[in-house]
Amino acid sequence: MSIILEGGWASYAALFAIGFGMTAPWRFVGVLLARNIDVESEIFKWVRCVSTALVAGLIARMVIFPSGALGSIVMPVRIGAFLGGVLVYYALRRHLGLGVLAGVSLLLLGQMFWH
Amino acid sequence: MAISTIDTDPPLEVQPAWCAGAGKWRAFWQGSRAMMQIPGLVLFSTALGFGAYARDSGLSLGQTAFVSVTVFALPGQVVMVDQIARGAALAAIAFAVMLTAIRLLPMVVVFVPYIRDENAAKGPLLLASHFVAVTAWVLGMAILPRLPVRLRLAHHFGVGTALLVAITVAAMIGHQLAAAVPPALAGALLFLTPIYFLLSLLGAVTVKADQLAIGFGLVLGAPVYLLIPDFDLLGTGLIGGSLAYGIARFCAPPNSQADERQLDESTQVLSQGQPEQGQPKKSKPKKSKPEHDEPPGQDKPGRRS
Numbered sequence: 322m323s324i325i326l327e328g329g330w331a332s333y334a335a336l337f338a339i340g341f342g343m344t345a346p347w348r349f350v351g352v353l354l355a356r357n358i359d360v361e362s363e364i365f366k367w368v369r370c371v372s373t374a375l376v377a378g379l380i381a382r383m384v385i386f387p388s389g390a391l392g393s394i395v396m397p398v399r400i401g402a403f404l405g406g407v408l409v410y411y412a413l414r415r416h417l418g419l420g421v422l423a424g425v426s427l428l429l430l431g432q433m434f435w436h
Numbered sequence: 437m438a439i440s441t442i443d444t445d446p447p448l449e450v451q452p453a454w455c456a457g458a459g460k461w462r463a464f465w466q467g468s469r470a471m472m473q474i475p476g477l478v479l480f481s482t483a484l485g486f487g488a489y490a491r492d493s494g495l496s497l498g499q500t501a502f503v504s505v506t507v508f509a510l511p512g513q514v515v516m517v518d519q520i521a522r523g524a525a526l527a528a529i530a531f532a533v534m535l536t537a538i539r540l541l542p543m544v545v546v547f548v549p550y551i552r553d554e555n556a557a558k559g560p561l562l563l564a565s566h567f568v569a570v571t572a573w574v575l576g577m578a579i580l581p582r583l584p585v586r587l588r589l590a591h592h593f594g595v596g597t598a599l600l601v602a603i604t605v606a607a608m609i610g611h612q613l614a615a616a617v618p619p620a621l622a623g624a625l626l627f628l629t630p631i632y633f634l635l636s637l638l639g640a641v642t643v644k645a646d647q648l649a650i651g652f653g654l655v656l657g658a659p660v661y662l663l664i665p666d667f668d669l670l671g672t673g674l675i676g677g678s679l680a681y682g683i684a685r686f687c688a689p690p691n692s693q694a695d696e697r698q699l700d701e702s703t704q705v706l707s708q709g710q711p712e713q714g715q716p717k718k719s720k721p722k723k724s725k726p727e728h729d730e731p732p733g734q735d736k737p738g739r740r741s
């Protein structure tokens with residue numbers, strides 16, 4: 322890990338290996354399989370569920386156990402703003418921009434009044 | 437089924453006006469413009485947050501840009517930077533990134549029918565797959581079915597290139613601004629990532645099983661992290677995903693066609709803009725207004741997703 326923080330050529334090689342090297346294969350295999358894979362197969366549906374749940378878990382982890390500056394904001398504010406954003410999203414007929422805006426605004430407001 | 441008709445050109449009244457006599461570069465250009473909608477703009481802001489976070493974690497400007505270009509998948513990028521910030525070992529970071537990227541496989545598989553032409557040449561498709569991430573995917577699923585087959589790949593490259601450039605630039609700006617931004621605002625920028633991910637995810641999944649998977653994943657994320665911190669993503673995915681799949685499969689109507697029909701209808705709805713505009717009769721009044729030269733579908737992704 323310190324390879325990365327030191328900078329230099331080795332750091333880029335490491336970043337390439339753990340970044341591109343870990344994401345591109347999934348994409349490429351997707352292209353290769355697209356012909357043969359049965360998009361209606363039960364296995365495929367299960368894999369889709371697993372990967373969706375995984376990303377959702379990542380999202381939850383980011384909100385509940387943040388690292389970095391988000392950690393300086395108290396948990397009730399983070400969770401409240403997060404849920405508020407989702408509520409606004411659905412209330413406004415699934416408007417992405419306003420939902421995100423609502424969430425961020427709630428976070429900033431909550432931060433101002435509660436810390 | 438919507439997917440099987442995807443290999444032929446859609447009827448002319450459904451195609452955007454610019455398609456008439458358009459070449460591939462025109463499609464590319466239109467694709468890059470399609471990015472200037474709400475999903476693209478929110479993604480830009482989210483990438484700002486990513487850049488700030490990368491700086492926070494100790495990455496240099498060049499490294500931040502490099503990661504944005506070579507990975508082009510915000511969940512994976514965020515996990516990587518997050519793990520670096522927590523001082524994880526290289527192998528552990530690689531594993532975590534790999535896990536978040538699993539989602540790319542089914543996304544690409546579902547997406548390829550929308551961009552391939554008659555030859556389905558592998559080379560261009562492999563390159564095109566690099567540009568498949570949630571935002572490009574959502575935009576593509578909405579717009580591509582309305583385009584003639586020969587223009588789709590070019591359009592997708594337009595969308596993908598614009599998004600890639602946008603998030604790289606945004607990440608670099610965010611990186612530079614990180615020091616100048618007060619902690620509260622920095623927190624808000626970082627907050628963009630989870631809220632944008634979730635809302636775009638909610639907009640992108642139409643099948644009940646996937647919706648359940650989101651719910652379970654959200655609920656399980658924290659507890660699993662407390663129990664098995666090293667493999668929490670895998671655990672959450674397997675447990676939550678299997679639960680969602682099981683419930684959807686065995687508690688829903690036993691006819692598994694129900695899910696796919698839902699997927700088809702949603703695909704058709706997405707490809708035709710809003711449901712009311714799906715009928716050819718109702719789309720004609722739109723054509724008489726010159727200022728609505730852009731197809732209704734162009735604006736819809738911003739609202740739907």
